[in-house]
Amino acid sequence: MSESRDESTAPGAATGTKPDGADQDRNGHRATRQPPRVRMSRRGWTVVVSGVLIVVFGLIGAFVRVPYVAIGPGPTYDTLGQVDGAQVVEIDGQQTYPTAGELRMTTVSLNDEISLFGALGLWVSGRYALAPREEYFRPGESDEQVQQENVQQFQDSQSNAEVAALRHLGFPIKVLAQTIVEDTPASKVLAAGDRLLNVNGRTITNEDDVTAAVADTTPGQTVPITFQHGTDPARTEQITLAANPDPDKKNGFMGLQPIDRADVPFEVKISLQDVGGPSAGLMFALAIVDRLTPGEMVAGEHVAGTGEITEKGVVGPIGGISFKVVAAREAGATVFLTPEANCAEASAAAPDGLQLVKVTDLNSALSALDALKAGQPTPSC
Incomplete structure (x- = not known):
């Protein structure tokens, strides 16, 4: 007779053992063993969450732009010298004289659309300050509009x-109609660029004469105006105010x-790009x-400075002077011409070795x- 053996009672095997390592159910069928469930510890979860947050913060810091600009020292340019092979100030058609030394204009560097990490890096460097973007860019104003301005x-x-x-040198000055407002009395007879010679009986020698000529008039009054269009002969027209x-x-x-403009037979050209x-x-x-x-004029000295100037030579205050004095000293300047209204700020930031000279107009700068x-001695801040 044949014998029937199941695997559980095979010779040499103990009852209930599983020689091949597989589980069996009660009917003797094999059952796959499930691996033990791995549970992450609280410390593990902390590490994972922290890693995710670090990545997210890194992406935000690297790519998200902050509503600030970074302002710092900018390049300087010697107005008596050359930039990119071109004379900064060139005069054609008139005798000029040799110069020595430097008259260096200064600028500030403005970094816009910077990331959070970029802003922090510039600020930590100590050379830059952060300012709200709206202080330099009006709402809705494009970069192109700012550049154009x-x-x-x-x-x-x-x-x-x-x-x-x-x-200052005694050359004649002419007065032009810089802009003409549409649909006004002037627009009926004048064009932009016309030279103004006489208004209401007053000879025009500077732009203030135009304002003074109509100061005592009344609306509806008719006044004569003498002007010249291009090279045409001068003519007089009547306008009703x-x-x-x-x-x-x-x-x-x-x-x-x-607006006042020089009335000279020569040309003054200033060649400097990418500066505003x-x-x-x-x-x-x-x-x-x-x-x-x-x-x-400067006898070999290294002079730098800044200041807005009017047609009459009055020097006005400017922004960013704390960075300009740093840029000037780094460029080798030992003297800095400073608008009077900027003296306090400049004095607080001036590096060692830079003498601040206070100026109020072109004449005071030349005297200094x-x-x-x-x-x-010179007037100092």
Whole structure:
């Protein structure tokens, strides 16, 4: 007879054992063994969550832009020298004279659209300060609009510097109609760029004469205006003044904005790219005077400075002077021409070895440079 054996009672095997390591159910079928469930400890969860947070924070810090700008020392340029092979201040058609030393204009560096980590890095460096973006960019204003405005301010500073310098040197000045307001009395007879010669019987020698000529008029009054369009002969027209759009002003209104410009047979060209703002006016004016004047204005000294300038040579305050004095000293300057209104801020930030000279207008700046050359005291901050 044949014998029937199941695997549980096979010879040499103990009852209830599982020689191949597999579980069996009660009917003798094999059952797969389930691995033990791994439970993560609280410490493990902490490590995982911390890692995720670090990654998220890293992405935010690296890529998310903060609503701040970083301001620091910018490049400086010698207005008596060259930049990229081109003379910064060049005068064609008029005798010029050799110069020595430096008249260095200063700038600030503005970093926009910076990340959180970038902002922190710039701030920690100690060379930059953070400021709310809206202090430099108006809401809704594009980067292109800001750039265009800065370029326009820079061009205006060059024009003002030219007029101030040439007026100081005794060259004639002419007054132009810079802008004409549409649908005003002036728009009926004048075009932008026309030269103003006489308004209401007053000879026009500077832009203030235009304002003074209509100061005692009334709306509806007819006044004569003599002007020249391009190279055409001068002519006189009658205009009837309108009511002033400023409710606080009762005099008649013409609707034009005059501006002083040099009336010279030569050309002053200022070549400097990628710079904006009005603060280089003083240094441009000094460079023009130096190029057109015999002798050495700075006598080999390394002079830097800043300051907005009007057509009449008045020097006004500017922003970022605490960074400009640092940039000037790093560029080798030992003297810094400082607008009077900026003296306190400049004094608090001026590095060792930089003498701050207080200036109020072009004449005071020229007098200070003469005193420095002669070894005499200068007005200081």
